[in-house]
Amino acid sequence: MNIKPVITTERLKIRKFRENDYTDLYEYLSDKQTYKYEPGKPITIEEAKKLCTERAKGQMFLAVELKAEHKMIGHIYFNKIEPQNLLIYEIGYIFNKKYQGQGFATEAIQKLITYQFSKSDIHKITAHCSPKNIKSWKLLKRLKFKREGKLRKNIFFNKDKNNNPIWLDTYEYGLLKEDIK
Numbered sequence: 669m670n671i672k673p674v675i676t677t678e679r680l681k682i683r684k685f686r687e688n689d690y691t692d693l694y695e696y697l698s699d700k701q702t703y704k705y706e707p708g709k710p711i712t713i714e715e716a717k718k719l720c721t722e723r724a725k726g727q728m729f730l731a732v733e734l735k736a737e738h739k740m741i742g743h744i745y746f747n748k749i750e751p752q753n754l755l756i757y758e759i760g761y762i763f764n765k766k767y768q769g770q771g772f773a774t775e776a777i778q779k780l781i782t783y784q785f786s787k788s789d790i791h792k793i794t795a796h797c798s799p800k801n802i803k804s805w806k807l808l809k810r811l812k813f814k815r816e817g818k819l820r821k822n823i824f825f826n827k828d829k830n831n832n833p834i835w836l837d838t839y840e841y842g843l844l845k846e847d848i849k
């Protein structure tokens with residue numbers, strides 16, 4: 669997958685991660701609320717530094733920078749899934765809560781997917797989210813993704829006090845090129 673070095677929108681830049689993004693990444697990945705419907709737990713500043721160094725080497729995670737503040741306000745995960753010959757990509761996203769509710773995620777992802785469908789050989793983009801993560805599935809709906817199913821109790825992030833998995837359902841979404849024409 670070749671991502672143009674920088675994709676721009678009216679308010680944003682979608683670009684590769686840089687090592688010095690770590691304070692911005694730490695700001696939202698150290699926040700408990702970020703993990704309400706996501707696996708993982710708040711990270712330390714050292715972990716944020718390490719993540720940025722790793723992400724700067726690849727293209728799986730893209731930084732979303734607010735042009736007016738020169739600040740990374742979120743990131744997008746975009747990667748081909750197996751088997752690779754199906755040309756299906758998975759997308760994921762996390763935005764800093766201070767910058768939510770202003771359409772930044774919609775603006776960034778819309779541009780990225782339009783760009784990718786036009787420049788790369790992509791058959792389909794998939795996304796997954798918790799049925800309780802209303803902001804996430806509203807975002808997918810705005811982006812014209814179709815809800816294709818509900819996977820019942822297919823994942824767990826935590827266990828109960830008796831060490832039994834706390835199973836959760838997942839909505840599965842898909843977007844074909846013709847869906848955004």
Ligand SMILES: CC(C)(COP(=O)(O)OP(=O)(O)OC[C@H]1O[C@@H](n2cnc3c(N)ncnc32)[C@H](O)[C@@H]1OP(=O)(O)O)[C@@H](O)C(=O)NCCC(=O)NCCS
Binds near residue numbers: 702768769771796798
């Ligand atoms: C999922 C997530 C990215 C959605 O963020 P968001 O801020 O709701 O999404 P957007 O940036 O597109 O903003 C949309 C909101 O801004 C409003 N808005 C304001 N200006 C807008 C504009 N120009 N364009 C679109 N929406 C606009 C919309 O009405 C919408 O508000 P509403 O939900 O009250 O209807 C965010 O909640 C998040 O990062 N959560 C934590 C991590 C997570 O759960 N990730 C997903 C795992 S599946």
